Amino acid sequence: MSAPSTQTGCVIGVDLGGTKLLAGVVGPDLAVRHRVRRRAFGLDQATLMTTIVDAVDEARGAVAEDVVAVGFGIPVTLDRRTGAAVYSTHLPLAGVPFAAVMSERLGLPAVVDNDGNCAVLAETRFGAAAGASDVVMLTLGTGIGGGLVMGGKLQRGWIGAGGELGHMVIDMDGPPCQGKCPNRGCLEVMASGSALVREASLRVARRPDTALGRALEDGHELTGPFVTELAHDGDPVARDAIATVGRALGVGLSSLVNVLNPEVIVIGGGVIGAGELLLEPARAEMHARALLPARDAVRIVAAAFGDEAGMIGAALLAREPSA
Amino acid sequence: MSAPSTQTGCVIGVDLGGTKLLAGVVGPDLAVRHRVRRRAFGLDQATLMTTIVDAVDEARGAVAEDVVAVGFGIPVTLDRRTGAAVYSTHLPLAGVPFAAVMSERLGLPAVVDNDGNCAVLAETRFGAAAGASDVVMLTLGTGIGGGLVMGGKLQRGWIGAGGELGHMVIDMDGPPCQGKCPNRGCLEVMASGSALVREASLRVARRPDTALGRALEDGHELTGPFVTELAHDGDPVARDAIATVGRALGVGLSSLVNVLNPEVIVIGGGVIGAGELLLEPARAEMHARALLPARDAVRIVAAAFGDEAGMIGAALLAREPSA
Numbered sequence: 001m002s003a004p005s006t007q008t009g010c011v012i013g014v015d016l017g018g019t020k021l022l023a024g025v026v027g028p029d030l031a032v033r034h035r036v037r038r039r040a041f042g043l044d045q046a047t048l049m050t051t052i053v054d055a056v057d058e059a060r061g062a063v064a065e066d067v068v069a070v071g072f073g074i075p076v077t078l079d080r081r082t083g084a085a086v087y088s089t090h091l092p093l094a095g096v097p098f099a100a101v102m103s104e105r106l107g108l109p110a111v112v113d114n115d116g117n118c119a120v121l122a123e124t125r126f127g128a129a130a131g132a133s134d135v136v137m138l139t140l141g142t143g144i145g146g147g148l149v150m151g152g153k154l155q156r157g158w159i160g161a162g163g164e165l166g167h168m169v170i171d172m173d174g175p176p177c178q179g180k181c182p183n184r185g186c187l188e189v190m191a192s193g194s195a196l197v198r199e200a201s202l203r204v205a206r207r208p209d210t211a212l213g214r215a216l217e218d219g220h221e222l223t224g225p226f227v228t229e230l231a232h233d234g235d236p237v238a239r240d241a242i243a244t245v246g247r248a249l250g251v252g253l254s255s256l257v258n259v260l261n262p263e264v265i266v267i268g269g270g271v272i273g274a275g276e277l278l279l280e281p282a283r284a285e286m287h288a289r290a291l292l293p294a295r296d297a298v299r300i301v302a303a304a305f306g307d308e309a310g311m312i313g314a315a316l317l318a319r320e321p322s323a
Numbered sequence: 324m325s326a327p328s329t330q331t332g333c334v335i336g337v338d339l340g341g342t343k344l345l346a347g348v349v350g351p352d353l354a355v356r357h358r359v360r361r362r363a364f365g366l367d368q369a370t371l372m373t374t375i376v377d378a379v380d381e382a383r384g385a386v387a388e389d390v391v392a393v394g395f396g397i398p399v400t401l402d403r404r405t406g407a408a409v410y411s412t413h414l415p416l417a418g419v420p421f422a423a424v425m426s427e428r429l430g431l432p433a434v435v436d437n438d439g440n441c442a443v444l445a446e447t448r449f450g451a452a453a454g455a456s457d458v459v460m461l462t463l464g465t466g467i468g469g470g471l472v473m474g475g476k477l478q479r480g481w482i483g484a485g486g487e488l489g490h491m492v493i494d495m496d497g498p499p500c501q502g503k504c505p506n507r508g509c510l511e512v513m514a515s516g517s518a519l520v521r522e523a524s525l526r527v528a529r530r531p532d533t534a535l536g537r538a539l540e541d542g543h544e545l546t547g548p549f550v551t552e553l554a555h556d557g558d559p560v561a562r563d564a565i566a567t568v569g570r571a572l573g574v575g576l577s578s579l580v581n582v583l584n585p586e587v588i589v590i591g592g593g594v595i596g597a598g599e600l601l602l603e604p605a606r607a608e609m610h611a612r613a614l615l616p617a618r619d620a621v622r623i624v625a626a627a628f629g630d631e632a633g634m635i636g637a638a639l640l641a642r643e644p645s646a
Contacts, residue, residue: 169493291400
């Protein structure tokens with residue numbers, strides 16, 4: 001693993017989520033020179049692709065240094081035999097040979113991987129799991145992304161479609177999963193940002209006499225970040241919703257601990273803004289369910305790069321496409 | 324990976340399950356020269372250890388050739404930092420430095436691994452997944468064991484306690500798991516041989532007018548192999564019980580396909596005696612739930628070594644302890 005500081009030139013990392021996009025110009029020292037954010041929700045394929053191209057062009061134009069390559073972390077399953085995006089829960093990207101199209105439109109070398117794979121790469125190389133050989137990463141946002149490092153290597157599975165940790169079933173007769181996922185009771189539908197909004201919404205209907213209830217009455221939109229903000233302020237309904245999501249997360253973590261025996265589990269994505277309000281019940285639930293010795297050996301921590309892990313990892317991948 | 328035929332001398336492989344033990348003397352050509360079976364259920368630790376030693380001694384005495392090493396596949400989580408068995412759902416082996424004790428009592432080099440790890444080693448090297456780099460193995464018996472090969476390597480996790488695929492949750496509020504597992508709704512409690520007996524028992528109470536019902540009335544014991552035999556003969560209650568277990572298995576397989584994107588999933592253990600009666604509903608359930616392209620890419624097949632995969636893998640490990 002060569003440190004990025006040995007290489008010259010900037011790269012652009014792009015993390016495309018279920019509702020938004022973050023592009024960052026990343027220097028050889030891993031410092032982020034410039035960030036561009038775009039909303040990318042409910043767009044058709046052509047508009048989405050143009051939105052991405054525009055964001056990268058804007059980022060590229062904002063720095064004086066040369067940009068030598070671009071890496072994309074996108075929420076799709078890939079088939080590395082063909083290079084095509086095969087399936088996306090949230091975005092209209094099925095069938096798109098994403099890296100080839102972007103490379104041509106941007107006139108830059110482009111590389112693509114699943115967003116969760118990018119995030120685990122960043123956290124294992126330089127973040128919360130630096131130095132660990134067996135790492136699980138979960139990114140909790142609109143959906144749940146994931147990535148696996150085992151035996152010191154990023155494990156994408158046979159054709160590159162693995163690491164879909166959000167689509168591990170924790171409740172076989174549970175609610176239908178999100179978007180186009182045909183499954184029921186996936187971790188994604190129980191422990192994502194969307195689940196947090198649903199849990200808060202159910203609770204506030206019974207407890208309108210709370211900070212959250214009054215804010216909604218005043219016309220405030222019920223979003224994950226807003227629930228998290230009120231929870232940090234002590235609102236009981238918001239805290240209870242986060243704890244419920246944390247326990248569901250902990251059920252999934254117990255499966256991952258038993259199956260993979262990781263040294264570190266890193267939790268990223270927007271929902272990790274809740275910090276210990278989320279992690280404490282998640283750890284407790286995992287600990288009540290998983291087997292020894294793996295349950296006592298694992299560390300469950302917040303992403304060092306926060307919700308920028310995917311973007312940083314995409315930049316690392318641009319720099320080193322064989323990572 | 325060196326083929327065993329290049330090595331000389333016999334080894335003994337021992338597969339210790341939740342209720343029984345199989346020891347086999349395996350030649351350099353992988354042929355099994357002699358088998359010893361023992362019931363190992365409800366024994367205290369001292370009696371269990373002596374039963375194992377006696378079985379190995381009997382196997383060793385039954386062949387004229389020299390036995391050069393012994394390998395054990397045991398249903399425990401191991402801590403490879405200490406070499407000790409840490410946890411067993413079904414057997415009183417917690418805290419036992421198993422390989423060291425066996426080596427001393429038998430006067431032979433001894434190596435130990437989880438039984439599921441042994442089984443996946445056998446099937447990936449010479450069995451149903453030969454040549455594949457990403458393989459999931461499940462052994463369905465009294466409990467459910469598992470093993471993972473990813474990127475061409477056996478992946479045991481950080482301290483060697485991974486691969487506990489039977490303790491992946493598929494129903495977070497489901498029935499308490501078996502033995503000392505603190506979890507609920509694990510694959511093991513929904514899709515093992517024990518689950519098959521439970522499902523058949525529930526059904527036959529409502530349908531005593533069946534071959535299974537009449538056999539029980541005649542005093543026949545309700546066991547997994549007996550249910551399987553009647554299912555092959557066409558008994559509707561037995562077939563229905565196997566299909567229910569197959570569907571629960573399929574839920575677990577959908578998680579494994581999404582998380583690991585294996586090329587092959589191998590199903591072994593005693594329950595695979597049901598063959599396609601089990602695999603067909605399992606494949607259908609997986610296919611209805613998992614994501615593209617992984618769900619169309621995976622093959623789900625019966626173990627080539629049947630319920631001897633763990634024993635053969637333990638023998639391979641005896642031959643090549645670094646496998």
